[in-house]
Structures are given as C-alpha cells and as structure tokens.
Amino acid sequence: MRQMSVYRRAHFNAAHRLHNPAWTSEQNEEVFGLCNNEYYHGHNYELEVKVTGPVDPETGYVIDLKILNDIIKHKIEAKFDHKNLNLQVEEFKTLNPTAENICWLIWKILKEHLDPKFKIGVRLYETPRNYVEYEEQA
Numbered sequence: 105m106r107q108m109s110v111y112r113r114a115h116f117n118a119a120h121r122l123h124n125p126a127w128t129s130e131q132n133e134e135v136f137g138l139c140n141n142e143y144y145h146g147h148n149y150e151l152e153v154k155v156t157g158p159v160d161p162e163t164g165y166v167i168d169l170k171i172l173n174d175i176i177k178h179k180i181e182a183k184f185d186h187k188n189l190n191l192q193v194e195e196f197k198t199l200n201p202t203a204e205n206i207c208w209l210i211w212k213i214l215k216e217h218l219d220p221k222f223k224i225g226v227r228l229y230e231t232p233r234n235y236v237e238y239e240e241q242a
C-alpha cells in the first residue's frame with residue numbers, strides 16, 4: 105500500500121531552566137550560561153508532528169488530521185502549555201528539559217497514543233533558529 109506522511113503543527117509556551125544537580129553552580133553556569141538562570145526563562149515552542157503510514161483506500165487518509173490534532177491538544181499542549189517544565193512536568197523533575205529531551209518525551213507520548221502501524225517524527229523549535237528532530241527508524 106502507498107506510504108505517505110502527513111504533518112500537523114502546534115504551539116506551546118513554557119518556562120524552563122537547564123541545570124545538572126550533580127554539578128556545582130560554577131559548572132552549571134559555565135555549561136548552560138543564561139539558560140541556568142535559577143528564576144527560569146521562557147520559550148515559544150513550535151512543534152511539527154509527522155505521521156507516516158499507508159493511505160487507507162476507503163478514506164484516502166493516512167490518519168484523520170482532526171484526530172491527530174485532538175491527541176496533540178489533549179496529550180501534549182495540555183501537559184506543556186503555560187507550564188514551568190522543571191516544576192510541573194513529572195518527567196523533568198529528574199531529566200534536564202533541553203529541546204532534545206522535550207522532543208523525545210513528545211515523541212514517546214505520541215507513540216503511546218497512535219496506532220503502532222505509524223512511524224512518528226517530531227520536530228521542535230525552541231527558538232526561531234534552534235530546533236531538534238527525532239524520527240523513529242523503520
């Protein structure tokens with residue numbers, strides 16, 4: 105069956121602090137600089153989700169984008185939007201909320217909620233110029 109990719113963009117704002125508790129303040133400042141600010145700082149995150157799978161011959165869809173949008177809204181935006189990632193997202197109490205780790209967590213959540221027949225890719229823009237991407241291999 106013909107495989108294609110569909111994409112959905114989303115957006116959330118969140119605060120974070122990059123910090124390694126095993127290091128001294130000096131080491132943290134040296135490595136993370138302004139991102140180590142103990143009072144946190146915010147980003148306007150832009151998210152792009154890619155879903156690859158067979159095109160259903162009856163609907164002509166890979167996945168109904170309305171369904172994908174609902175999953176992103178309820179499982180991703182509800183968890184991250186207007187949150188302090190370090191303090192309010194359980195996973196980041198023990199994991200540094202870098203763009204890489206946020207992107208991976210988003211991928212993991214989507215993987216749990218989408219049909220396993222789909223291959224999922226996540227691209228996350230932390231700033232207009234900084235972005236990371238994770239896509240599972242076939």
Ligand SMILES: Nc1nc2c(c(=O)[nH]1)N=C([C@H](O)[C@H](O)COP(=O)(O)OP(=O)(O)OP(=O)(O)O)CN2
Pocket residue numbers: 122139201202203204230231232233234
């Ligand atoms: N590999 C990573 N490097 C950095 C991350 C990250 O998540 N992964 N994060 C940060 C900071 O949190 C923040 O994103 C950096 O912001 P800033 O340097 O202000 O980014 P800009 O694109 O706005 O910077 P310009 O220099 O003005 O282009 C740092 N590194």
Ligand SMILES: [Zn+2]
Pocket residue numbers: 120139145146147
């Ligand atoms: Zn930051």
